Amino acid sequence: MDHMNSICDTYIIHVIYQGMISLWDVDSELALAQIDECFNINDDEYSFAGALLGVGIANCNIKTDCDPANIRLVDHTVKEERSSVRIGAIMGLGIAYAGSKNEKLRHILTEILIDEENSISVTAFTAISLGLIYVGSCNVEVAETLISVLMARIEAELEQPLTRLLPLGLGLLYLGKKESVEATTELSKTLDVKMRKYWDTTLLSCAYAGTGNVLKVQNLLGKCSQQHLEEDEVDQGPHAVLGIAMVAMAEELGHEMAIRSLEHLQYGEQNIRRAVPLALALLCISNPKVNVMDTLSRLSHDSDLEVAMAAVISLGLIGAGTNNARIAGILCNLSRYYCNNTDLLFCVRIAQGLVHMGKGLLTLDPYHSDRFLLSPTALAGLVIMLYACLDMTTALFREYHYVLYFLVLAMQPRMLLTVDENLKLLTVPVRVGQAVGVGQAGRPKIITGFRTHSTPVLLAVGDMAELATEKYIPLSPILEGMVILKNNPDYVVE
Template sequence: MSDPSSGAGTSQSKPPPKYPKKKYEKKEADLSEEDLDLKKQLELYVERIQDPNPELQRAALESMRQEILTSTSSMAYVVKPLKFLRPHYGILKDFFETLPDSDFKKRLADVLSVLALTMSAEGERASLKYKLLDSEGNIGSWGHKYVRNLAGEITQEYKERSEDINFPIDDILNLVEQIVAIHMKHNAEPEAVDILMEVDELHNSVLTGNVDSTNFWRTCLYLISAARFLPQEDRRLALGIACTIYLEVEEFANALQIALFLDDEEVLPRVEEVFTSCEDLLKKKQLCYIFAQHGIYFKLVEDMCWDTDDRKVLQDIINNTKLSKSYLTLAWNFKVMEPISPDYIYKAHLLDGHAGAGAGAGVYSAAQYLAATFINAFVNAGFLRDKLMTVPPDSSGFWVFKNKEHAKISAAASLGMILLWDVDFGLPQMCNYICCNDNYVIAGALLGVGLVNCNVDKNFYRAFPILRNYLGNEDSAIRIGAIMGLGIAYTGAQKNKIRRLLTAILKDGKETPLDVIAFTAISLGLVCVGSYNETAAQAIVDALMVRSESEMEEPLTRLLALGYGLLYLGQERLGLGLENTPEASKTVNVKIRKYWDLTLLSCAYAGTGDVEIVRKLLGHCSEHLETGDIHQGPAVLGIAMVATAEELGLEMSIRSLEHLLQYGKPNIRRAVPLALGLLCTSNPKVKVINILSELSHDTDSEVAMAAVISLGLIGAGTNNACIVGMLRKLSRYYHEDDSLLFCVRIAQGLVHLGKGLLTLDPYHCNRFLLSPTAFAGLITLLHACLDMKTIILGKYHFVLYFLVLAMRPKMLMTVDENLQPLSVPVRVGQAVGVESMAGQPTTITNFRTMMTPALLGAGQRAELATGRYVPLSPTLEGHVILKEKSRAQRR
């Protein structure tokens, strides 16, 4: 093999033409003696590989392999054997082509595959080409860079082959399995998941087969994070795999969160599987706290817990029976138990002496009485005491009777807000008002019964016997109060008995007033939220079909569309589209067909972040419509409903809504502030505050009213000083406009919601889960606000109480193994994404240390600041059970 024409790299061979002679000689002169010896040794191996002697060939090839293996396994920035073999890559390739099939050729292909890592032309995929000729070799022995390069070439190859269904892919899938195993073994879990996604093999058992107690956390975290950016089917597959992994490693709380997120027709079997798989009673209690926080009703049966006493304790946790006690403990800890009056919120003395600026400045008007009622209800919600409803009457009588007609409904119902979550104490007091001779007071008391029972104890023996007796009352106000109370008390309960009662009201025909039908549809949608119950859906459609043409123009008719949409809330799997709506909705009157379809579409894809659906909704907002068309309002709200899932989509939606403000028609501009309020509920972003502040002075009064209400929504429960100051100035600015001043008062009450202890944010578990009951309450109010003057400022102002469905304490309450409050130090700070980060990075930044119970603001997360306990929940929010470590574990 001494023939110079062979191109063998010997010490006498000419330098490659790509290097000028002087430069090449200088490079050799710069090499150390050790590097020169290595270079000459490798050139000798190249020469001997081409020798006719098979023994010499094999020995040279093996020696070259060992040199490369030794160097690629080190952390050196430049792998010297690859550098020195670069001039001879073409020679080895040409020699390879002349060889017959043999084991030697396969082993040479393995070496060429590694050399191609730095020497092959871009797009050639030579590493993969040669590796497929020797797929039995150990891929991992060549180092991580080689494995990553091979994975990249595999994804490119797969894309080309997948275009031809007859082209086999088994050979590259075999390599994929090897690469996944290597990644999982060497702490590269995100890369293992990525390559499986690229080749559509995420369902392959190779991933779960390589998961153990050391890598499951990073694997599942990446699967969950990536799932938000995948198509629907792939998303469900990724989350299903994460759920399976969590079950295998007995992380039941994480598995339950994913099971609740999937929320399809198999949600109960999946949830039951997680619950029954857990045999630790203490962990079962933590699972029940997650059920309670999510807001769905889950009935325990004997198979899930054999012991009757234990089953009762678990069911009580699911029913939130101790929520009021925990909330009051939080209030006592923060020293805010003292009732607050509306005058304290108004701060009239700061308004430069404007007589009409504060309700406390003079004699109350009817509108001021009503505004004070709502402020008092929102600020003192759940505290069991206030300065209007739970005090002895003054010389002018009970507060309820200071209001007029329909305002009495809201006044009586406000007591239910004050007694929120305390069923044992609250229901007897509400029953005192039910015995009144005033029909409006009775209606408000019935609504108050539902408020007291909201998200607490969905059993039949509490609120149901009281409300059922008034569903057939002749007075419309009383019927509406009972129907709303039933819907609020049993939201998400999926009770067939309640569904049959409400369906019967919808079937009464034309004799039933439209407002009764509208609130029945909403309550039916709330009780069966997200269940896509066909019987309930058909009942709502039938109720609409019998209404007259003139009634189709009434704003309340739109609530039937929302009630129908609530049945499909979050059911993306149905594949709903504007041209593919359920059969029942296709019979809807043409006048509101588009309103109906867009409401249904936005509800079905709520919280999914589906970009295609947002594009469709924006397309409807760009249409130039005739007077009387109303469907663009729900289209704007739908953008917010879909995009609220994750931060990036949220920011993009805010920018899109800003464009709609500039170029949209009046009916679009009136809905934009409401959409902004939904996007940032209880999360006062500075950019959104500035937009709403400008809109609150808009020349269109309905735009201004919507902006003011949305200021209250984004500041709900935050006591945000910026929003508080804006609203105080607005109360002075609009002191002569009763309608706008009323909206300002409502917003003031919302900002101080629960004295800063409550939130309306429908997301929980680090914004992973969207509570369907909380979200349903929010969008019900926002759809009502699309016609502010008729509903909110008319006689149906009590729809504001639908917000109670979204109210929850923004707390971290740690409890011991006996479920008693346990005060421990925690660090609370801004949440940080740790996906794909190496090691065990901290999940918060800018934190401060405090003792529990603690408050968690928007975007905040908590970590334990003590090593004495281990939390049984992966997310520290709501109720978290702490288990004390043994002394050995602490060490």
């Protein structure tokens, strides 16, 4: 049986990899052809589910007139009886239409959500997909549906590992919306006392994510110190630790203070320590800071296996897409150290893949334009994956390892491209250097230690670019790694 399960896992991983390879390339004739071949193998449940998820991954952050994800996935969310196939289709829809506020999908997923005959896994992934599609929208109808399902199902299925994802689906609706969530938090008083604190912590963390609100950080730090739990009460401590990172990741000063606070928390209770590496990873996503790297390297040898596993995954997250040689060396040593532990070796392989993600051309950082803009869908994908990592042994390493593919929502190129008004690539000289904020009065200097390159050019963490020619004038700021330029002899760049 174990051999057959490994074969099925190989099939589903192979098909999903085809979706990853075809990421953002849905217009090509061959992009989805290999995935479509697996739709003919309807008898193989795992390959079919992987094909559905692969279609969603290939269509992530893409809008096309033909809409291939809608054509291939919608029918299997309703008519399919096999739960794994339904989960593949539902996850695919959530990834493909994240942030789209698609009304048609809202009606379809709502019908699945309110059906009490569905398993908790189908219900949980439906809630997450619905939260992704309406991320940051504060949609009242979706919120009311999720609240009713939460109140009906949480108490009966409290021990299930995916139960923690149900409140997270509601939290995604209010991601970064601050006070808009207060009316919803009042409803937590009607919940069973076992879930009340956990509900409040999850909603608070999501609502103030990326705001840098110091008072909320202090509130969450206070929750980390509340270690007395009632009988069968869900522990809010690990989620409060993640909440600190979600709130404090907005600006540099709060970022550094949060890292110092987390270094103190790693000497606390065991349940708090297991979340500290994941919070550090969120604060330094695709940004391998030396002090954080040293902390995670030390925690990767911790006597508690869950702390060690979280630290190994976090090493991959802070080095994601950077090809960092030091992290690669640490992970290589860990692969030899944990060669006899299959779970930890799995973590090491995942971390190694993240470090070399896209051959060093991609990033998982949800911020862009010099930390001026935050992508809600990218942050949502990271948060879902980190929440799943809070329960590695029963969730991530057993039945629900495909939660890792929510990271595709945060993947984006870290190259600087220059195009004209017709979106045709231009080769333009640019100066690339470390971002600074000094210079003469009236003539601020934005970079230092620069080198001149021709676009496209790869930007490292903390790098900024400025035009090195007077031939073009910028019409828009850097957005998603792209600058639109116009050739106009009447204007020059200062």
